[in-house]
Amino acid sequence: MTTADLHLLTGAYALHALPDEESNAFERHLTGCEACAQEAAELSATAARLGLAVSSTPPTELRAQVLHRITTVRQETSGRRPQNRTALAGLRTRALSRWALAACLAAATALGGTAVWQHQRAEDARDRARQAVQASDEIAAVLAAPDARTRAAALAGGATGTVVVSRGKDRAVFVVSGMARPPGGKVYQLWFDDAGTMRSAGLMNPARSAQTVLLRGTVDDSSGMGITVEPAGGSDHPTSAPVALLTFPT
Numbered sequence: 001m002t003t004a005d006l007h008l009l010t011g012a013y014a015l016h017a018l019p020d021e022e023s024n025a026f027e028r029h030l031t032g033c034e035a036c037a038q039e040a041a042e043l044s045a046t047a048a049r050l051g052l053a054v055s056s057t058p059p060t061e062l063r064a065q066v067l068h069r070i071t072t073v074r075q076e077t078s079g080r081r082p083q084n085r086t087a088l089a090g091l092r093t094r095a096l097s098r099w100a101l102a103a104c105l106a107a108a109t110a111l112g113g114t115a116v117w118q119h120q121r122a123e124d125a126r127d128r129a130r131q132a133v134q135a136s137d138e139i140a141a142v143l144a145a146p147d148a149r150t151r152a153a154a155l156a157g158g159a160t161g162t163v164v165v166s167r168g169k170d171r172a173v174f175v176v177s178g179m180a181r182p183p184g185g186k187v188y189q190l191w192f193d194d195a196g197t198m199r200s201a202g203l204m205n206p207a208r209s210a211q212t213v214l215l216r217g218t219v220d221d222s223s224g225m226g227i228t229v230e231p232a233g234g235s236d237h238p239t240s241a242p243v244a245l246l247t248f249p250t
Helices: 003-007 010-014 020-030 034-054 061-072 085-143
Strands: 149-154 160-166 171-177 186-194 197-203 211-214 224-231 244-247
Touching: 020 034, 085 160, 085 171, 085 211, 149 244, 160 244, 197 224
Parallel strands: none
Antiparallel strands: 149 160, 160 171, 171 211, 186 197, 186 224, 224 244
16 A cells, blocks of 8 residues: 555544554554644544534433333233234334334434544544644754754664754654564663663654654753663663663764
8 A cells, every 4th residue: 555545545544444454554654644644633523523413312201211111011921912903003013112212212322422432533633643743843843953963873683773962952863764673562662871870761663663753851961872672661660681872972
């Protein structure tokens, strides 16, 4: 699937109409495409609003009415049959009415729940898009800073990494390519080196071999950064030997 194809999937994604494989591919595409992230969020929000517009909350007395109707319909035993077609039709009508009321209750509840779920998905997509835009702006600010300094290094497995530091903005960006996928259930975690004490600087995306990451937190007096392999979700302190260490440029 090409990037051009992915740009055309915003509507299908917003309506949850994509197969799992295409949906996963599109979500990965969203992390790097601001336009698609924004459009998908807006379409999801619209779908959720439409769902909320047609949903309705059943009146509180409806449940009592349904239960009352159930008690007033006589149950037929195996040895007793209606005396005529009129009686049979009456029983069928009452039974159908009872099930119709129950079906209405179930449908209203399900529709309302679906609308709320769609609305939440839209809000989540909007939050992800907003965070992606904010991160992109912060990365661009560091890279374009007048005092930005860079240092490149060869990493294990043929990967290459470059750290960009702006002391004026007190932030750092790590750019890597050719990074091997971490073992299953593991993630690469970034660390600031504060005079030998490692301070967490965020996690890398384990599914991407090339990425640009804004280190979480300020540079302060850190002399460099490191990368370790940690359990999914990250660790408070490094639990493995570093796979890379880079000294910050001066």
